[in-house]
Amino acid sequence: MSIPAGYRLVSTDVSRAAEVLHVTSFAFAFTPPVKDADFVTRIYPFEAGRALEVADASRGSVGTLAAAHTSFRFRLAVPGDRAIPTAGLTWVSVHPGHRRRGLLTTMIADHFSRSLERGEPISALYASETEIYQRFGYGLASRSGVIELANGTTFRDIAGSDDLIVEIDSASFDKHAGILRDVQSRMTRPGTIVDFEEVTVAEAFLDLEYEREGAEELRIVVVRDEDKPLAWALLSRKGAWELFGANGKVTVKAWGSVEARATARLMKVLTSFDLMSKAAIGHVPVDDEILHLLANPRGARQAILDNLWVRVLDVKAALEGRGYAADCDVTVDIADAQLPDNAGVWRVAVRDGEATITRVTGNGEADLAMNIQELGAAYLGGTSVSTLASAGLVSERRAGAAGELSRAMASDRAPLCNLDF
Incomplete structure (x- = not known):
């Protein structure tokens, strides 16, 4: 260096x-x-x-x-x-x-x-x-939805949702960081930070007065099943009055949930505060259940943004560290300008969800060729290798190889990171 x-x-x-x-x-x-x-x-x-x-x-x-x-x-x-x-x-x-x-x-x-x-x-x-x-x-590696819901948005019924306990309080790192840690540790969506040091979550509770722009102090909503937390949201409200009445806005800084019933309960709370006309909610997975629970999907204003960017530093350790959805046996020629130890041809052999990654020597042509950037994009299962091949970013040298690796690396849930860092 x-x-x-x-x-x-x-x-x-x-x-x-x-x-x-x-x-x-x-x-x-x-x-x-x-x-x-x-x-x-x-x-x-x-x-x-x-x-x-x-x-x-x-x-x-x-x-x-x-x-x-x-x-x-x-x-x-x-x-x-x-x-x-x-x-x-x-x-x-x-x-x-x-x-x-x-x-x-x-x-x-x-x-x-x-x-x-x-x-x-x-x-x-x-x-x-x-x-x-x-x-x-x-x-x-992942994309995030931002949705704006009108106050009083109607959601489809989900069993057990209305029975959950809701707590609303001023947000406190000392009092509530443990709740975030608990919920995050049980979330399984790829891209979720599930185990972290205290400083990682401290920014979520940061509430500098000069950044509020007239909004209230940071609040927290916690959804529980008896004493077990299932969901949380950090938010602030900003009141506004117009000629015909209140027109305040709820802004959700971050949120997380481990169950659909808790997500539904949380969203009902976020869209039912008095004097508020709408709630802006970020970090929404592109396949989140709440999008299917909206009685009127057209009532949600939606935008899709980039979320997490991933860089594979150690090809073997990274690929052997994740699980796979299908068997495959594919060789991949990887280019890496910054980390030459990653460059070269690698065999990705997957059986029963486990991968064995080995370096291939010799002059044979690999089934696929890609830059390390594309491997990072596909790593969490949110972008398929087939899509990258269709875009011309992955070169398929053996017919069907892109689809084979795509099926293996697929995730049944779209990846998302719900905590900023």
């Missing part, structure tokens, strides 16, 4: 929190009030924090940070009701005064190296700019 001239790579602990925030605020164009500036100490995983520091006066003030990044460590649900260690890349920032000098490339290489050292075979992120991370092999 080469480091641009005039800089040095350093780790950043909490003592450099103000400097990290300074770089990030320049990169993302925001300025928190002084009284809120310590928020970074609560939501930034400093144990993985890295930065590029100015080492030559020709580049700026020696010792100042020019770029920074970190990653969350968690286990991500993957097809086959399994979960694998994942590096959640985040807070990637380059000061505008240091752009176009290769700092981002160096940080990504550093992230890949350190993630592999920790035994994390995949990296995942939310992309601030989607074109940037495709250059480094990240593929669009």
